[in-house]
Structure formats: structure tokens, C-alpha cells
Amino acid sequence: MMTRRGLLKMAGALPLMACLPSPGGAQDVVDFAQLKEGYAQRLKNILAAGGLPYVDIESSCNSTKLDIDSIAHSMDRLNIGLMALSADIGKGQFEHWVRFDNLSERLLARYPDRFIPVGNGGQAPALTEATDEFLDAQEAAAKAKKIMLLGEFEFRHYPSPRQVKRNELDRDATIPIDGPIGHRVFGISATTGLAFQIHYEIEDELLAPLENMLAQYPKARVIWCHLAQIRYIERASRYTSTYVDALLRRFPNLYFDTAFGDANSIYPLSKQHHARVWAGDGTLKAEWRDLIAAWPGRFLSALDLGGDRLNRIEEYDRKHRAFLNALPAATQHQVAYRSAWSLLFGTEFA
Numbered sequence: 001m002m003t004r005r006g007l008l009k010m011a012g013a014l015p016l017m018a019c020l021p022s023p024g025g026a027q028d029v030v031d032f033a034q035l036k037e038g039y040a041q042r043l044k045n046i047l048a049a050g051g052l053p054y055v056d057i058e059s060s061c062n063s064t065k066l067d068i069d070s071i072a073h074s075m076d077r078l079n080i081g082l083m084a085l086s087a088d089i090g091k092g093q094f095e096h097w098v099r100f101d102n103l104s105e106r107l108l109a110r111y112p113d114r115f116i117p118v119g120n121g122g123q124a125p126a127l128t129e130a131t132d133e134f135l136d137a138q139e140a141a142a143k144a145k146k147i148m149l150l151g152e153f154e155f156r157h158y159p160s161p162r163q164v165k166r167n168e169l170d171r172d173a174t175i176p177i178d179g180p181i182g183h184r185v186f187g188i189s190a191t192t193g194l195a196f197q198i199h200y201e202i203e204d205e206l207l208a209p210l211e212n213m214l215a216q217y218p219k220a221r222v223i224w225c226h227l228a229q230i231r232y233i234e235r236a237s238r239y240t241s242t243y244v245d246a247l248l249r250r251f252p253n254l255y256f257d258t259a260f261g262d263a264n265s266i267y268p269l270s271k272q273h274h275a276r277v278w279a280g281d282g283t284l285k286a287e288w289r290d291l292i293a294a295w296p297g298r299f300l301s302a303l304d305l306g307g308d309r310l311n312r313i314e315e316y317d318r319k320h321r322a323f324l325n326a327l328p329a330a331t332q333h334q335v336a337y338r339s340a341w342s343l344l345f346g347t348e349f350a
């Protein structure tokens with residue numbers, strides 16, 4: 001049911017409601033131009049009130065457990081501009097043959113000025129056990145202009161710290177990025193022009209296959225999530241700010257998101273401080289700050305909220321803002337929302 005307040009909110013943001021689901025349940029094509037107008041207004045409102053809005057380019061959830069109003073209200077309270085909140089297709093849904101979760105349609109129907117329509121999380125079991133059906137559905141949504149962004153696809157993913165805590169060690173994804181699934185995903189991005197997100201742990205031996213794919217698909221637009229998040233330093237001798245700088249030079253369609261822990265965050269399996277951008281005293285290391293300042297258009301704000309931590313949005317916001325604050329002032333605005341704007345719309349935010 002749509003509340004009166006929800007309707008008023010939508011009416012205020014978007015005079016023409018082309019993005020509403022039709023009564024039959026099928027969705028009209030999302031009108032990106034209208035969404036863009038609503039997004040711009042929301043960002044400008046926050047800026048005019050003296051806040052720094054940001055675009056969270058990478059968060060995910062279990063759509064069957066999501067409290068949409070609660071997350072929308074948190075965004076207002078915390079001055080979060082926009083969020084690309086993707087639905088992971090969980091095991092229960094997968095068993096019922098869900099291959100595309102229409103969460104974005106539901107989010108836009110309720111709050112069209114703050115959610116970016118995004119494809120589903122590319123992870124097991126959907127990505128690994130029903131690869132073709134799952135990717136066909138993501139590609140169809142992209143081609144039908146129902147989404148602006150794809151992912152996050154988990155090519156190499158160690159168990160997350162919270163899964164380690166819960167002793168769920170089976171999420172240890174290894175999908176060769178230069179194998180059939182990788183080629184399919186890079187191909188979808190290259191042909192549709194939509195960016196996609198990858199989760200790809202940083203290991204020496206994984207770098208060359210990714211570089212080869214970037215070289216082979218120059219039109220694919222890749223967001224490598226979690227800048228400088230290295231869980232095992234002994235496996236990653238080559239990844240430095242100089243290495244990332246060289247990648248940015250070589251591959252104009254490569255971006256990085258800045259979802260990483262704070263200086264105290266420890267990856268429990270290796271017991272290492274895995275957010276390598278921070279110095280021991282908690283300040284942003286000069287080499288990473290300088291790299292981001294040199295390529296501000298290639299770095300994106302991100303919270304990486306997940307189904308098991310949506311209630312910690314305030315803490316994640318505080319930590320992300322501490323990172324933004326450590327950047328030069330002009331760079332802050334670029335990373336916070338301007339980079340995402342250019343990536344999504346191909347124009348500067350004005």
C-alpha cells in the first residue's frame with residue numbers, strides 16, 4: 001500500500017510518474033531523464049542546506065527482509081544523497097526460480113528521488129548454479145532500460161568478517177574472471193554501456209587475468225569495489241598506489257569504490273588490518289590520498305551495507321564521512337557524488 005505521505009513525496013519529486021509499475025504488474029520503461037531530475041534536486045537540496053551528499057554506489061540487501069521506509073528515513077537523517085541498493089537473490093528465492101528480483105522497481109515506486117535502479121548481486125547460487133538464466137535476466141533488464149548499473153559480481157570473495165563470526169565459511173567464491181562467466185559479464189557491460197561492480201580480492205596471481213579482460217573489453221565499464229582492501233598482505237606484493245595509478249592510466253573505463261573498513265578493522269581469518277589506505281595512527285596514507293586527488297573522477301563513494309548490517313547505516317556513514325573528510329575539499333565533492341553522476345549519466349553534475 002502506498003501511504004499518503006509516500007505519494008506526496010513522489011509527487012513532489014517527479015511530476016510525471018512514468019516509472020510507476022502499471023496496474024497489470026509489468027513495469028513501464030524507467031524514464032531515466034525524470035529520475036535524473038529528481039536525483040539532481042535531492043542532491044542540490046542537501047548541498048543548499050550545507051550538507052555533503054554522497055551517492056552510495058554499492059550496497060545490497062535481502063529484499064524479502066528490507067524495511068524500505070526505514071532505510072529511506074535514515075538516508076534523510078544522514079544526508080545520504082542516493083543509493084544503489086541491489087537485491088541479492090537468496091537461497092530461498094533461488095529455490096523458487098527467482099532469476100531477477102525487482103526490488104529496484106519497488107524502491108522507485110516509493111522513493112524515486114533517492115534509489116538508483118541496479119541489477120541483482122552476482123553471487124552463488126544464482127550466478128554459479130543458474131548462470132545463463134540469471135545473466136540473461138540481468139541483460140534483459142539492462143537492455144529494457146530498467147536498471148542503470150549492474151552487480152556486484154563476486155568473482156573472488158573470501159568469507160566476510162561477519163560470516164567468519166557466524167562460522168559460515170562456505171562463501172569462498174572463486175570464479176575465473178577470464179572464464180565464461182567473466183566474458184559474459186564484461187560483454188554485457190560493453191554492449192549495454194552500463195557499468196558493473198566486481199568483488200575481486202587482491203592477490204598477485206589474480207591481477208594479470210583482470211588486466212587481460214580490461215584490455216580485451218575496452219568498452220566495459222568496471223567498478224572494482226573496495227579500494228586497497230587486502231585481506232592477506234603476503235598474497236599481494238604488487239598492489240600499491242603506484243600499481244593502481246598505472247591501471248587508471250591504461251584503462252579509462254576502470255573505477256574504484258571506496259567501501260573499506262576503518263583503521264581499526266581487522267579481517268578475522270588473517271588477523272590483519274585489511275583497509276590498507278590507513279596509516280597506523282589512523283590518518284589516510286599520503287600515497288592513497290594523493291592518488292585519489294590525482295584521479296578524483298575515478299573513485300566513488302560507497303557504504304557496502306548488506307542484508308546483515310543495514311541497521312548499522314549510521315556507523316557506516318560516520319566511517320565513510322571520516323574518509324571523505326581526509327580528502328582535499330574539491331576532491332570530496334567529486335568522490336562523494338560527482339564521479340557517480342558522470343558514470344551514470346555521462347555528463348558533469350551541474
Ligand SMILES: [Zn+2]
Nearest residue numbers: 152199225226
Ligand atoms: Zn564486495
